[in-house]
Amino acid sequence: MTGAAIEAWGLGMRYRGRGGGWALRDCSFRLPAGRVCALVGPNGAGKSTLLSLAAGFLRPAEGTVRVLGSTPGDARARMAFVAQDKPLYPQLTVAETLWAGAELNPATWDQDTAERITEPLPRDARVRTLSGGQRTRLALALALGKQPELLLLDEPMADLDPLGRHQLMGALMAEAAERSTTIVMSSHILAELEGACDYLLLVDGGRIRLGGETDDLLTAHTLLTGPVRDLAPHTVVESRTTGRLLTALVRKEGPVDTADWETAEPSLEELLLAHLRSPDAPALLTPSADARTREAVSAA
């Protein structure tokens, strides 16, 4: 797949009643189609805002976002969004909710997938009587039953039990593999994302700090341990000195001197934590995550 699932240029959003502060500011990035992307960042970073803008639930205060080559509004039939509050009709039963999903998406609806995901739920139970985790399961069944090209998930696993998480993560990965669905999934549970996601967007303070293939972002960085010394020409993300020993996470700008330094590739957690502790470290987008100019997109 070569197209972009999401492209954003200078995207910004501020809510009324926040004293004019920006929830998201100056975000430019590209998410290639067919990727499973982890959207990570601390509380209040702007992850839900970014997903809501891509889903067309919010209108940007500045900049532009394109989804599957269209405006979010025009792409709505081809994407599904499971928001944190999982809006469902409380008076409908599980079976009626799936029936509504089929009615609303007649061209694409896959009843088997939706029923497989809701299998543990009593079909006659009304939505208002379901637990938080059961509602999540139903919301995911609606989203996957639609067979979207792009699936936006805002902390989808937060209220599921471990077995449910494992099962639904498996269903999501199967969907991604079989149908090349692009998935964007926000989560605070790195262990959950680490094995599942091949793409990463780190949002912090309303800005994109890291974007690209997880493997490329990891190999672009090195953990160095050795004598205290100037780390030039490498870009230092974070460094700590204990006595005469320096430990640093650097972005490699050329070969690393391994005579003096012990080197190791960071784990995903080490990479993310180092960036979150160092808000001034420059952002890094791999070439595939770098939004082309809007003119180049229009000409393509």
Ligand SMILES: Nc1ncnc2c1ncn2[C@@H]1O[C@H](COP(=O)(O)OP(=O)(O)OP(=O)(O)O)[C@@H](O)[C@H]1O
């Ligand atoms: N409806 C709203 N009205 C006013 N401010 C909002 C609203 N929604 C979000 N914000 C603010 O926008 C900023 C970004 O919030 P957002 O919900 O996008 O963050 P998040 O990364 O999804 O956080 P979390 O991990 O806690 O879900 C925060 O400062 C938040 O207080």
